[in-house]
Amino acid sequence: MSVFAIAGNKGGAGKTTLSINLASRFNRDSPTALVDADPQGSSLQWRAISTNDDTIPVFRAENDLHQQIDNLQRTFGHVFIDCPPSVHAPQTDVALKSCHIVLIPVQPSPMDLWATVHIERAIEGSLEVNPSLKPMMVINQAEARTTMSKLVREALQQIDLLVADTAITRRAVYRHSILHGKNVFEMGSLGRIASEEMEQLIKEIKLL
Ligand SMILES: Nc1ncnc2c1ncn2[C@@H]1O[C@H](COP(=O)(O)OP(=O)(O)OP(=O)(O)O)[C@@H](O)[C@H]1O
Ligand SMILES: [Mg+2]
Known part of the structure; x- marks a missing residue:
């Protein structure tokens, strides 16, 4: 849970x-809810176009997000919170203070990695009230079949956050699946490699 x-x-x-x-992958094994805490509402839109009855339930964040997370966890067990793109947003603050694990996707560019200093500070603040919080950065949109540049590796070393060994590669199936209200596990052979890297990442998450 x-x-x-x-x-x-x-x-x-x-x-x-x-x-x-x-x-979606967690939901296959045990009841899981997704909270869309971003006013842009992308996860809610994705759920709205899904035609599969088994698709994970997605909830709009309520004013009392902390209480909502608590209630959902009681009902579903696992809860994922899709946060807005700012650590200063109140939703991010509540999510960081309420969660067990925070995953921080970053693109493998030095500018994106340097920008993680903001989330590092926000996590430091949250640890004061949520001392068991476990953060992990996840490199996303890595170029397939190229090794990460020397610059990116150097930038990574300056960041005081755990980085997942699994890097998620840039693949069209990540966009296409969302467009069809699906996840990569529902995309058959087109989603095979993406599904494998997600499984690999989940293994790491479970070891945290
Ligand atoms: N690994 C990937 N390969 C290919 N496309 C990707 C990958 N990850 C994300 N994308 C695409 O990049 C864009 C941004 O991704 P996404 O919407 O998940 O980011 P976000 O952090 O939620 O953005 P926002 O801050 O606006 O909420 C989307 O078009 C998405 O389909
Ligand atoms: Mg988003």
């Missing part, structure tokens, strides 16, 4: 993509 926040301070890093795919 865990609460996972997917957060960060950069738009377009992959929070919604990770939230949808990870939460």
